[in-house]
Amino acid sequence: MGTEPIISARGLRKVFRGQGGKDVVAVEDISMDVKPGSLTAFLGPNGAGKSTSLRMLTTLLEPTSGTATVCGYDIARDPASVRARIGYIGQKNGAGQYQRLRDELLSQGAMYGLGRVESRRRTEELIEALDLAEVANRKTITLSGGQRRRADIALGLIPHPRLLFLDEPTTGLDPQSRANLWDHILRMRQRHEMTLFLTTHYLDEADQFAERVMVVDSGKIIADDSAPRLKATLAGDRITLTVTGGAEPAATIVRRAAEDSGAAHPEPEVTADGENSRIVVAVNHGEEVLPRLIRELDAAGSTVLTADLDQPTLDDVFLTLTGRSLREENQSTDEPTAEPISAGATR
Numbered sequence: 486m487g488t489e490p491i492i493s494a495r496g497l498r499k500v501f502r503g504q505g506g507k508d509v510v511a512v513e514d515i516s517m518d519v520k521p522g523s524l525t526a527f528l529g530p531n532g533a534g535k536s537t538s539l540r541m542l543t544t545l546l547e548p549t550s551g552t553a554t555v556c557g558y559d560i561a562r563d564p565a566s567v568r569a570r571i572g573y574i575g576q577k578n579g580a581g582q583y584q585r586l587r588d589e590l591l592s593q594g595a596m597y598g599l600g601r602v603e604s605r606r607r608t609e610e611l612i613e614a615l616d617l618a619e620v621a622n623r624k625t626i627t628l629s630g631g632q633r634r635r636a637d638i639a640l641g642l643i644p645h646p647r648l649l650f651l652d653e654p655t656t657g658l659d660p661q662s663r664a665n666l667w668d669h670i671l672r673m674r675q676r677h678e679m680t681l682f683l684t685t686h687y688l689d690e691a692d693q694f695a696e697r698v699m700v701v702d703s704g705k706i707i708a709d710d711s712a713p714r715l716k717a718t719l720a721g722d723r724i725t726l727t728v729t730g731g732a733e734p735a736a737t738i739v740r741r742a743a744e745d746s747g748a749a750h751p752e753p754e755v756t757a758d759g760e761n762s763r764i765v766v767a768v769n770h771g772e773e774v775l776p777r778l779i780r781e782l783d784a785a786g787s788t789v790l791t792a793d794l795d796q797p798t799l800d801d802v803f804l805t806l807t808g809r810s811l812r813e814e815n816q817s818t819d820e821p822t823a824e825p826i827s828a829g830a831t832r
């Protein structure tokens with residue numbers, strides 16, 4: 486298949502007929518080409534249309550309009566050929582929870598027509614690779630959240646897919662289990678040279694592990710690039726200053742410095758901080774702008790009490806694009822915002 490895209494979608498759209506005849510446009514218009522071997526994160530707030538897009542690409546849901554090929558096969562005309570080549574790990578795994586994990590893996594192998602010997606070989610290989618030996622004889626319903634997600638991944642990998650779709654693989658896990666799961670995901674990827682396409686609303690995961698980040702909002706892809714490039718082109722470095730007295734003339738000087746740096750949104754955010762003023766602005770090349778800015782403010786008679794320079798995050802990217810914070814949006818329906826995690830495995 487060479488460099489042909491492993492996923493190629495054009496104008497995918499899904500409208501659900503809501504109750505009382507009111508339609509819900511879950512996915513408005515999604516187009517993409519995904520390279521074989523890549524790791525792509527589909528990042529967006531709750532309800533952005535991530536799962537619906539994934540369910541269309543995995544042939545679980547028929548698009549209202551639009552087309553896609555996955556592993557070279559058309560999702561509408563040849564869903565069986567698509568399914569035979571992909572793995573899909575949904576948000577809630579519905580597999581038989583009262584079976585022992587090892588038996589569940591073996592039945593999965595049988596379901597994919599692997600044959601007894603191959604099924605057993607694959608089951609043992611995945612139990613070992615995903616660190617599940619200790620729990621392999623337990624019923625899956627008794628597993629912890631992290632073990633359950635690793636078991637889900639083992640189930641998804643039984644058919645040896647070239648392309649693995651994961652829908653929010655780490656949601657609901659504590660930071661340590663998330664790091665551990667990522668470790669396994671990256672190891673599996675390396676071992677099997679798989680293409681990974683996953684949805685997440687954890688900004689740090691997309692930032693750390695994905696080579697390509699597609700930011701999704703209201704059923705559309707609103708940005709698509711590597712995390713460093715998204716941050717450099719769409720967010721800029723954040724400068725936070727505390728100056729004595731009122732905000733002027735400091736705010737004007739800060740705005741001009743931001744404009745000169747080519748910042749997309751040079752208007753500073755100004756708040757009173759007791760007797761002092763706090764000024765926040767996004768600039769380009771913050772490390773060059775900040776010292777110059779402090780000198781200019783000093784010359785204009787504004788004393789700078791504190792000055793901080795922060796690298797942008799993907800949340801700043803989302804904020805620039807939509808005027809909303811992804812962190813806050815997810816907090817309302819999700820567990821506490823993710824702490825940064827680090828997986829032992831390297832890319």
Ligand SMILES: Nc1ncnc2c1ncn2[C@@H]1O[C@H](COP(=O)(O)OP(=O)(O)OP(=O)(O)O)[C@@H](O)[C@H]1O
Nearest residue numbers: 501509510511530531532533534535536537538686
């Ligand atoms: N079967 C359905 N019937 C009606 N509306 C639906 C259905 N499935 C999803 N939706 C709606 O479509 C929109 C997109 O949902 P989707 O689950 O794809 O979002 P998501 O980005 O995966 O969100 P989350 O991060 O919460 O999983 C939401 O408004 C959702 O309520």
